[in-house]
Amino acid sequence: MINARTCVRRNRRVSRRETASARCRVSERPTARRGGMSAVAIPTVINDFSGEWAFLSNYYPVVVEFEGVFYPSVEHAYQAAKSTDPEIRDRIRSTLDPDRAKELGRAHLDRPDWDDAKVPVMRQVVAAKFSGPYFSEKLLESGEARLVEGNAWGDTFWGECEGVGENVMGQILMDLRDELREGRAGFGDSPCSGADSVSDQCGCKGLSRVVDTKLRMQTGEMLAIGYVDPTGEEHVALVAGGVSGKEEVLVRVHSECFTGDVLDSLRCDCGEQLRMSMAEINRAGAGVVIYLRGHEGRGIGLMAKLRAYRIQDAQRLDTVDANLALGLPVDARDYSVAAAILDDLGVRSIRLLTNNPAKTTGLSDLGVKIAGRVPLLVQPGATNRQYLVSKRDRMGHELPDFWETPDVMA
C-alpha cells in the first residue's frame, strides 16, 4: 500500500494502518489540460526533469502533506522529515526556496534511522504529490518511458550522473506509475476523484480541490486552498498551521459579503469579522477560514441584497423584514461545502468563530463535530448598530446587551 493520503475506495480493502488516517479526500481537479500530449511521441527515456517534464522534479512547486503539515514541494517535505524538531521542520516549511530547504535539512539531520527511513519517506511524499487526478494523469502521460533523475552533480543514489547510478528516484516514479496504471496506488480512482464525481458515502458532494498556494496577508501567511463545487461556485479555505487530524481547530466559516469584506461597508459587521477571524487564527498558530461564495446577503445574492438595503432605507425595515418584503428567505445559506472542506482538511472537531447559533447547528447537522463556539464581537457603530440588534433579537445571534448603547467608536 503506497499512500494513505487518498480517498478510500468503497470496496477496496483497507489496511489497518490506513484505516486510522485515511479520510475521504476531495479530489484535485486539473485547472488546465495539456492539449495534444497523447499525440506527441513520448521519449524512450526521460532523464531531464525540466520543460514538459518539470513536474517530475522534486523541486516542482506543488503542495504536499506530510505528517499533517503542508509543504511547498516534495523536496521541502523530504528535507523536513530528516529532523524530529518541529521548529526545524517549520523553518524548512517556511522557506520558499527548495535549495534552502535542502541546506536546512542536511544541517539538521537528527534521525539515527535515516538511512533506513529515507527511501520509504521519499516514496510516501512522492506518492502524496501524485495522489490527485491532475498529477497522476501527468505521470501516466510519460507512458512507458524510463524515468531517470539525470544529474550533473554526482548523485548516483537517487539518480544517474553520466549514465551511472542506482536511480532510486526514477524507480519510485516508475513504480508509482505502474501501480497507478493498475489501479493499485489508490489515486485517481477514488470515489471522490474526478471533477464531477460524488460520493454519498464520504459526503464530498462533488467538491473538487483545484489548487493550493501560500498567501501572505496583513494578518500573516496562510495556505490558500481553492475548491470548486458542482455548481461551479469557487470557494477558498485559508489554512494556518497543521490542522489535519486535529481536535478543536479554530474555524471561521465566512459567508461572502462583497460590501462588507471588500468595501468595508458599515452596514454590516462581515469585513471586520473576517479580519478578526484571520488575526485570531494566526495568533493561535493554527486554524481555518472557509470563505464561502454564493452566500452573499445570507444566500440571496448581491443584487437582491442591494435591493434589500434600498427597501430597508425606504421603508425603515430591518434586515429580516426587508428580505421577507422582497419575497426572499431570511437565510438561504447551506453549509455542506464547508462541511466537505473540513472533511477534506482532516479536521476532527472545531471551535467555531461565530455569534450565529444557526451556523453552529447547520454545521453540526452535517456531521461537523463542534467542540465549542468562540464569539466574534465587533464594536458596533452608528450605521450597523440596528443591524446587529436585529441579528440578535430576530435571528438569535448571541450578542451582548451593551451593544445597544452608544459607543465612542461610531
Ligand SMILES: [Zn+2]
Ligand atoms: Zn455583510
